[in-house]
Amino acid sequence: MAVVITGIKDLNKLFEQRMSLALKQTQKIVGDCIQESINEYYKERVFRDGKSNIPVIYERTYRLLNSLIKTDVVYSGNVISCEVKISDDYLNYKYPGTDGWNGVSATGRDVLEWNEADGSHGGTVDGDWKIWTQAMNTLGGDAGIMAIFTDKLRKCGIPIK
Numbered sequence: 001m002a003v004v005i006t007g008i009k010d011l012n013k014l015f016e017q018r019m020s021l022a023l024k025q026t027q028k029i030v031g032d033c034i035q036e037s038i039n040e041y042y043k044e045r046v047f048r049d050g051k052s053n054i055p056v057i058y059e060r061t062y063r064l065l066n067s068l069i070k071t072d073v074v075y076s077g078n079v080i081s082c083e084v085k086i087s088d089d090y091l092n093y094k095y096p097g098t099d100g101w102n103g104v105s106a107t108g109r110d111v112l113e114w115n116e117a118d119g120s121h122g123g124t125v126d127g128d129w130k131i132w133t134q135a136m137n138t139l140g141g142d143a144g145i146m147a148i149f150t151d152k153l154r155k156c157g158i159p160i161k
Helices: 008-043 089-091 108-116 133-139 139-156
Strands: 069-070 074-075 077-081 084-086
Touching: 008 069, 008 108, 008 133, 008 139, 069 077, 089 108, 108 133, 133 139
Parallel strands: none
Antiparallel strands: 069 084, 074 077
16 A cells, blocks of 8 residues: 655654664564573573572572563654663662672672673672673674664665665
8 A cells, every 4th residue: 555645744654653663673673682691591500510500599589580671662852762671670679688798688780780790690600691791792782783773674664775
């Protein structure tokens, strides 16, 4: 079906629809990749002498496993955006039974920062899987994400050179 454009409003509306669709498709790919990296982190066999993914030192809450969120597409002036991120609920979550520095419980943010620094699981067990680094390597970094987005824009009918 042909699209009839009778003015700049129609053109802007069509452009925004196609841009939004391309953005959501890119967001899905990025989100799926990050979630897969989180899943792999949970599978890492670093516990019980490398024979198990079940920790001996602590009990898993699985809060990180289910913490990834994708926001709606937002329009702000000339900017259209969406996010793939770890929820604030998880980042601010305080793990029970942990005595961090000065008796303060470890937060979800702490766990992610420790993981990115050294691959550790909660700062207590050494590991090799860095969730963010692995996901970004798989996606090809910023350039890879932009290439995915550019491809999706083209497929949605927005010619990008």
